[in-house]
Amino acid sequence: MALAYAPGLTVTERQLVKSKRILPLKGDVLVKVGDRVKPDDVVARTMLPGPVEPMNIANILGLPPEDVESAMIKKAGDTVTEGEVIASVKNFFFFTSECKSKINGTLESVSSVTGQALFRGAPRPVEVKAYIDGVVTEVIENEGVVVATWGGHLQGIFGIGGETSGILKRAVSSRKENLTEKNITDDMKGHVIIGGARVTAEAIQKAIKVGVAAIITGGLDDQDLRNLLGYDLGVAITGKENIGVTLVVTEGFGSISMAERSFDLLCSKEGSLACANGATQIRAGVIRPEVVIPAEGDVNAKDEREGYEQGGMDIGSPLRVIRHPYFGKIGKVIDLPSPLTVLESGSHARVVEIQFDDDNSKAVVPRANVELIES
Amino acid sequence: MAKLNPEQIKYILATDCGSTTTKAILIEFKDGEYRLTTRGEAPTTVEAPIEDVTRGVLNAVTELAELSGRKLIDDQDRIITPSDGNTGVDIYISTSSAGGGLQMMVAGVVRSMTAESAERAALGAGAIVMDVISSNDKRQPHEQIERIRHLRPDMILLAGGIDGGSITHVVELGELIAAADPKPRLGSSYKLPVIYAGNSAAQDAIRDTLADKVDLKITPNLRPVLERENLIPAREEIHNLFLEHVMAQAPGYSKLMGWVDAPIMPTPGAVGKIIKTIADIHNIEAVGVDIGGATTDIFSVFRPDGAEGVFNRTVSANLGMSYSISNVFKEAGMKNVMRWVSFKMDERDLRNRIKNKMIRPTTIPQSMEELIFEQALAREALRLAFKQHKSFATQLKGVQQQRTIADAFSQEGSGQSLVNMMTLNMLIGSGGVLSHAPRRNQSAAMMIDSFQPEGITRLAVDSIFMMPQLGVLSEVHPTAATEVFEKDCLIHLGSCVAPVGEIKKAGGDVMQYNFTLPDGSTVAGTLKHGDMKLIEVGIGDDSLPLKAKAVLEPARGLDIGAGKGVKVETEIQGGVVGIVLDGRGRPFVISEDEETRVNDLQRWNEALKVYPEGAVTHSYATTEAAVA
Known part of the structure; x- marks a missing residue:
């Protein structure tokens, strides 16, 4: 059994999906273990410290920094309002020089080294939503919760845009069909739509206009991605884009049909709620985009798939080629030669011989350029 | 243990x-x-x-x-x-x-002085510098605070003020950082590390300002006087914190x-250690490059005063051959990448291929055209990384850099680069694309094209990319590390001979050469402008490279190390590739004319036997993988 291949991505009809919902700063958890939550429910909240406004009191009043403290009317911790006198000093001719607050907030500190006072505005709330329709299974004190649900789970290879949810709706007739502008209709507003092969730039624009929540597609052209983002993506770290729609790409860049298993899974769940996240990070601590399709089930029951590791490659294993010249082709392993083989490029590599499903043709491909399809 | x-x-x-x-x-x-x-x-x-x-x-x-x-x-x-x-x-x-890259923010009082020194320290330690905050960066304090809060770096390096000078400005920067109350990028379970390496007189005030809010580390001032930098202590602290906080996040x-x-060593640290060791043992100037999937590291040892070697390392955080390959294409631009490719490729298809490599980083080129294109990208990644290295490997003496007052006020380059391609003795390549190239001639061609060595320079690659392991082994068992390095690690490719100077006449003479080979035969001729030649001088029975006696006479105005037009008689080391005579000039320019460019590439590749015959003329027809 050979192990030198790229691991496939999860495409499963039913598993226990857990999502950790953590605040960026410590705060309040608003739910408890066992609570049923919807994707838009706020599960934790914190107050982000307000904006800071520095003022150099020493410069304004013409004092040495060490004398600023004695000129302060307001002290650290006091509330201030915009225009309120916060420091004053009498000069030679008994005129008074004053310093007024520029913001509503709190005087945070006064420095005798720099003569600078720091004011902080009102705090801003930050909320974390449940993201998936499920049950709270764990509360991490002051930090967040774990929400779990049984359901379908599909990992993409690349995505953009953040967390969203909507009812799954099929937009193409087959997994080989490109998702074009004409496939997007007004009734898709708020939906997570299922595409087939490549999604076109026009289709994405129309989806944004209509208000589609997310698009799941087999492929995407890099040129379209660049036009959409307005810049060339250098490193695959995404999720914060605010383009008006979330994209989950299941196969890769270019025109490539969605894998049969993925397409069938999504289509079989049409009409169900789907939660999608485009966030991708292909580096340490890899994050792949995903689609979760929640279903009923006891979240405390054991998932037999937990700790599941994909098996090795064997004769007959179904796989997909993930690099040119056979990029995207699907077939079965017919031989796993042990010695290193010389490729057309002249490199020596361990290879796999494949018979492709579409035309029964055969090809020898480096093992590093294939991924197994879960059966 | x-x-x-x-x-x-x-x-x-x-x-x-x-x-x-x-x-x-x-x-x-x-x-x-x-x-x-x-x-x-x-x-x-x-x-x-x-x-x-x-x-x-x-x-x-x-x-x-x-x-x-x-x-x-x-x-x-x-x-x-x-x-x-x-x-x-x-x-x-x-x-x-x-563990991925290290993302840092640096702050210093004056942008062109302490802030720049801090930036140099961070870059030298291998960080991506996300932003440089300074008292004169034209941003309002509240904008700076928002920026610090928004960035969420792995750590912050704060510098400012010479020792004994005014403490006001650097403490003001400390106050901005405290007000921003920044959080680390990876998890909220620990405080953000902040290294203070500024005016020593301000250490207490900085401690009062920051110690409660961040994980404050204090190191000696990285700019103790205006004329001198002392970057090493800050760099070492950055490395410690990198291991402690960033690398430890790798699953x-x-x-x-x-x-x-x-102790596990970070790969670049281990490679640097072995390169410094080699350069010191042989008393040579050396440049080593390690081109990885995410980053490209360049290490150099130069001897500006002729004696003690000064070691420098830079990490180009987003120049690499898999995770960062898309960034190489973005930074270099399509035109620069494609100038190394002699067949046409459809831009849309090309972009998709690059992105597919980015999202599936472990794949390898199967076809010749994929290999050629990947090696074109490698040339650009190496060129860009070396450009960065030259900017930051500036005059240093021991652990300190001496600068004149004039240098300190100069905005340009902030000190002369230590990198001198004419005095460089050895260029060592490492990393998959160089170490695993199907032909060693490809590794030599990539290194010559991207580094453009001048005069006479030896070329070698790490045979199977084992320099990192030997670097850490040298800490535990120096004998084993040295023996394996000498016998199994380095593959001596040969040498590059490249005359430098203005070549006015296209196709004119560049150099007369006369080589006496180890078997006693001679090879003599004239190197013309724009030509490349390969003199085959291989490896001896003792596994060491053979040498050829060379008499090299550069044309008037050209230099191969002894001065303009001065003849050089020396021994030049061969290797598995041989001795490459490069008459393209320095810096060499690839023709904008398509026909000339393609013709030149083919001539150079044939002369150096880079690819099999006919491979570079292959015309690529776009195929879109619409898959059944």
């Missing part, structure tokens, strides 16, 4: 967990010497569902065990130590770069730490 007795060490297992591949080597003590006997590799496993770097280690070691016939892993998936008969090893060591890293017999 057991105490090791070097004499008892007969079997050594070493791994390097790169961001793409985990490489394992087995070193054995046989017939009175340490030799590399087997190597294995497997994809690095930081991806779901495995998300444990040790799995990739075990896969690589399993391959090693299969190939060597030696049992190395027990039934509980543990590496067997010590050795006994045909099982186990005596020590296991590892390097790792699987399974803590487990790996429990397996090894010596």
Whole structure:
């Protein structure tokens, strides 16, 4: 059994999906273990410290920094309002020089080294939503919760845009069909739509206009991605884009049909709620985009798939080629030669011989350029 | 970690967990010497569902065990130590770069002075500098505070003020950082590390301002006086914090730490260590490059005063051949990449291919056109990384850099670069695209095109990318490291001879040459402008490179190391590629005219035997993989 291949991505009809919902700063958890939550429910909240406004009191009043403290009317911790006198000093001719607050907030500190006072505005709330329709299974004190649900789970290879949810709706007739502008209709507003092969730039624009929540597609052209983002993506770290729609790409860049298993899974769940996240990070601590399709089930029951590791490659294993010249082709392993083989490029590599499903043709491909399809 | 007795060490297992591949080597003590006997590799496993770097280690070691016939892993998936008969090893060591990049923010009082010194310290330590905050960067304080809060770096380096000078401005910067109350990028479970390396008189005030809010570390001032930098202490602190906070986030890293017999070294640190060692042993100037999946590291040892070698290292955080390949294309631009490719490629298809490599970083080029294109990208990644290195490897003496007042006020370059291509003796390449190139001639061509060595320069590559492992081994067992390095690690490619100077006449004479080869035969001729020639001088029976006696007479105005137009008589080292005569001039320019460019590329590739005949003329027809 050979192990030198790229691991496939999860495409499963039913598993226990857990999502950790953590605040960026410590705060309040608003739910408890066992609570049923919807994707838009706020599960934790914190107050982000307000904006800071520095003022150099020493410069304004013409004092040495060490004398600023004695000129302060307001002290650290006091509330201030915009225009309120916060420091004053009498000069030679008994005129008074004053310093007024520029913001509503709190005087945070006064420095005798720099003569600078720091004011902080009102705090801003930050909320974390449940993201998936499920049950709270764990509360991490002051930090967040774990929400779990049984359901379908599909990992993409690349995505953009953040967390969203909507009812799954099929937009193409087959997994080989490109998702074009004409496939997007007004009734898709708020939906997570299922595409087939490549999604076109026009289709994405129309989806944004209509208000589609997310698009799941087999492929995407890099040129379209660049036009959409307005810049060339250098490193695959995404999720914060605010383009008006979330994209989950299941196969890769270019025109490539969605894998049969993925397409069938999504289509079989049409009409169900789907939660999608485009966030991708292909580096340490890899994050792949995903689609979760929640279903009923006891979240405390054991998932037999937990700790599941994909098996090795064997004769007959179904796989997909993930690099040119056979990029995207699907077939079965017919031989796993042990010695290193010389490729057309002249490199020596361990290879796999494949018979492709579409035309029964055969090809020898480096093992590093294939991924197994879960059966 | 057991105490090791070097004499008892007969079997050594070493791994390097790169961001793409985990490489394992087995070193054995046989017939009175340490030799590399087997190597294995497997994809690095930081991806779901495995998300444990040790799995990739075990896969690589399993391959090693299969190939060597030696049992190395027990039934509980543990590496067997010590050795006994045909099982186990005596020590296991590892390097790792699987933790991803280091993202830093730096702050200093004056942008062109302390802020720039801080930036240089951070870059030298291998960081991506996300932003440089300074008192005169034209942003309002509240904008700076918002920026600091928004960035969420891995750590902040704060500098400012010379020792004994005014403390006001640097404390003001400290107050801005405290007000921003910044959080680290990776998790909220620890305080953000902030290194203070500014005016020593302000240390107490900085402590009062920041100690409660961040994990404050204080190091000596990196600019103690205006005329001198002292970057090393700050760099060392950055490295410590990098290991402690950033690399430790790589999945399974803590487990790996429990397996090894010596502290895990970051891969670039280990490579730098071995390159510095080589340069010092041979008293030469050397540049080493390690082009990885995510980053490209460049190491250099130059001797500006002719004696003590000054070591510099830079890390180009987003220039690499897999995770960062899309960024190489973005930074270099399509035109610069495609100038190395002699056949047409459809831009849309090309962009998709690059992105597909980015999202599936462990794939390898199968076809010749994929290889040629990947090597074109490598040339650009190396060129850009070396450009960065030249900017930051500035005049240093020991641990300090001496600068004149005039330099301090100069905005340009902030000090002269130490990199002198004419005095450089040796260029060593490392990393998959150089070490695993199907032909060594390809490695030599890539290195010459991107580094453009001047005069006479020896070229070598790390045969199977084992410099990282040997770097860490040199800490534990210097004898084994040196023996393996000399006998098994370096592949001597040969030398490059490149006259430098203004070449006015196209096709004119550049240099007369006369080589007496080891067998006594001679090769003589004239190198013309724009030509490349390969003189085959190989490797001797003792596995060391042969040498040819050379008489080189550059044309008037051109220099090959002894001065303009001055004849050089010397011995030049060959290698598996040979001696390359490069008459393209420095810097050489690739023609904008398409026909001339393609013709030139073909001539150069043929002269150096880079690709099989006909490969570079292959015309690519776009295929869109619409798959059934």
